[in-house]
Amino acid sequence: MASPTEEQSPDDTLTYMELAIQQAKLALDCLEVPVGCVILEGGKVVAAGRNRTNETRNATRHAEMEAIDVLLEKWQQKDGLSQLEVAEKFSKCSLYVTCEPCIMCAAALSIVGVQEVYYGCTNDKFGGCGSILSLHSSSSIPSHIGDGVGSEVARPKGFKCTGGLMASEAVSLFRSFYEQGNPNAPKPHRPLLAPPDNALNNLNVKEE
Amino acid sequence: MNTSQILHVPDKPPIPPHQQPTVNVLASVIEPKLANTIIRRLNQISPLEILRHVKRIQKKHVEEGKIKLLVILCVAGDGENESNNIPEGVQQLINSYQLSPFITKVCQYAATSKEDWEEQCKLWPTSFHPPTYNIDGIGGFIEEDSHSVFDFMQLTLKMARSGDGPIVNAAVIVDPSVNQIIASACDQTCSLYSSKAECCIRNCTKQPEVYGSHPDSSVVADHVNVSSDGSRDEPKQRHIGASCLNPWQWAAQQKLQTTSSSWHPLRHASIVAIESSATRDRRLFLSLGQDGDKSNGVYSIQSSSTSTTPTKRQKTDSTNAENGDKLDAHTEGLPSVSARPYLCTGYDIYLVWEPCAMCAMALVHQRIRRIFYAFLNPHAGALGSVHRLQGEKSLNHHYAVFRVVLPKEL
Numbered sequence A: 001m002a003s004p005t006e007e008q009s010p011d012d013t014l015t016y017m018e019l020a021i022q023q024a025k026l027a028l029d030c031l032e033v034p035v036g037c038v039i040l041e042g043g044k045v046v047a048a049g050r051n052r053t054n055e056t057r058n059a060t061r062h063a064e065m066e067a068i069d070v071l072l073e074k075w076q077q078k079d080g081l082s083q084l085e086v087a088e089k090f091s092k093c094s095l096y097v098t099c100e101p102c103i104m105c106a107a108a109l110s111i112v113g114v115q116e117v118y119y120g121c122t123n124d125k126f127g128g129c130g131s132i133l134s135l136h137s138s139s140s141i142p143s144h145i146g147d148g149v150g151s152e153v154a155r156p157k158g159f160k161c162t163g164g165l166m167a168s169e170a171v172s173l174f175r176s177f178y179e180q181g182n183p184n185a186p187k188p189h190r191p192l193l194a195p196p197d198n199a200l201n202n203l204n205v206k207e208e
Numbered sequence B: 001m002n003t004s005q006i007l008h009v010p011d012k013p014p015i016p017p018h019q020q021p022t023v024n025v026l027a028s029v030i031e032p033k034l035a036n037t038i039i040r041r042l043n044q045i046s047p048l049e050i051l052r053h054v055k056r057i058q059k060k061h062v063e064e065g066k067i068k069l070l071v072i073l074c075v076a077g078d079g080e081n082e083s084n085n086i087p088e089g090v091q092q093l094i095n096s097y098q099l100s101p102f103i104t105k106v107c108q109y110a111a112t113s114k115e116d117w118e119e120q121c122k123l124w125p126t127s128f129h130p131p132t133y134n135i136d137g138i139g140g141f142i143e144e145d146s147h148s149v150f151d152f153m154q155l156t157l158k159m160a161r162s163g164d165g166p167i168v169n170a171a172v173i174v175d176p177s178v179n180q181i182i183a184s185a186c187d188q189t190c191s192l193y194s195s196k197a198e199c200c201i202r203n204c205t206k207q208p209e210v211y212g213s214h215p216d217s218s219v220v221a222d223h224v225n226v227s228s229d230g231s232r233d234e235p236k237q238r239h240i241g242a243s244c245l246n247p248w249q250w251a252a253q254q255k256l257q258t259t260s261s262s263w264h265p266l267r268h269a270s271i272v273a274i275e276s277s278a279t280r281d282r283r284l285f286l287s288l289g290q291d292g293d294k295s296n297g298v299y300s301i302q303s304s305s306t307s308t309t310p311t312k313r314q315k316t317d318s319t320n321a322e323n324g325d326k327l328d329a330h331t332e333g334l335p336s337v338s339a340r341p342y343l344c345t346g347y348d349i350y351l352v353w354e355p356c357a358m359c360a361m362a363l364v365h366q367r368i369r370r371i372f373y374a375f376l377n378p379h380a381g382a383l384g385s386v387h388r389l390q391g392e393k394s395l396n397h398h399y400a401v402f403r404v405v406l407p408k409e410l
Ligand SMILES: [Zn+2]
Pocket: A062, A064, A101, A102, A103, A104, A105, A106, A199
């Protein structure tokens, strides 16, 4: 039988968040808004992602979306798993991300059905896990949904959510992004960064 | 009955005009010749900070051309002993002019529509400022523009039912300044190509009953059925498999027989259309991004294009679009740096169904200017039904949202 869901010790969660921070640093190196994440399945890192909105000119390419795509590609294309099997695997995954998922990513995480999310700093302007909407909490879903419409309706899924892990590290990455701007750019044009579509405009992030 | 309509979906849930919340105020009749003195004094001792939209004074015409002036003294509590709450200055004023204050009601919030305003003034006059944000269409559409809106919506509906499988959601991104389609897509949650959506037929069959059980959605289903192109041998019952209607449905699907089909739970029509507009952007402006490292290229473009702040640049872009600068760039075949739109700034998107939270937020990120949808999404819609993202003040971008009601016969 499969091993019981292991309770993460505080040390472990910090180790995983450290990996997410590494991803955010990669984003920073590529002049992207520094947000990074990793996804764990059964205590093993199975995917990583970082923001790629500038490179792709697609403002939806947030770290979480990147990491989810890595898993879908792997499980579907390579392993040939069915929807049911993939859903089953997602339901055993936890995600570590440096900043509270935005409304889009929180909705996406609910749709794929991850078990748990750990994040660093909060996202006061766009956060979908408590700041603006609470898409992680299934109780926030209006009660008429899924009631009395038969068992065939897939109900909105919530996930466990814990914030404030290494928040100051996450914030300081944002700070260096906004302060230093593009270190490689010629000086006169120094701080002219693309409007960060990603999670954060200005430094509107907080350490928990 | 057979008229098309474009309805603005406002930032706040609509309240019937006669049910607007009110607050109690203390008012009094005053002598017209004392009006100036009293108003000046009241503005100092009892400014109506939270009721800026309420007029301080009202003129009532009484019989024989006579005029009665009523003035608001201060906000009153709900309690019985309102006299206890009267600020000292106001009490002095009451005493020195021997006023007889009474409690009356005024509307608590500024009117957002003309109808609300007319209703408010029945209680006590207020001022009304129509929405000032400058997105075309909020104040109504000119006929030419509404014709393009209907045309694009019909095209979108056609895409949604073009496959053999269930009716899916479809998205069309349009540059309204030149009526040009920038990108279009259908849901790709079930199969890579919705026209070959064999898996959907099997897996999405249960949805119509499910949604049919809700009064609103059965209306939706009827509309789609009736408006599907009317050919006789087409099966009467077209199943609805639009991803945004039940984003969690994908997980309940059984293993597929066909190994060739591809699926992706997050490839809703809006997400795919955004991706395709981003691809177009990179392709069109390819030459601009080639001076060095990829991401560096993006930045150097932006830094050389203009030295304004991001928000200012956004404005510049939409102005450019309106002036037709972008059109010039397209027709000359050599896009210039300044004509490169920032993401989907200035563009519209047409959707068959109101988008889910994921798609609605994706459209905020990509800076869409206006969203048009035909049908409500009662269980998962994020633009009025379950959530209302267009009214979330903290977001860094706000689009205008419209519902397009088409006649049943298309
Ligand atoms: Zn996000």
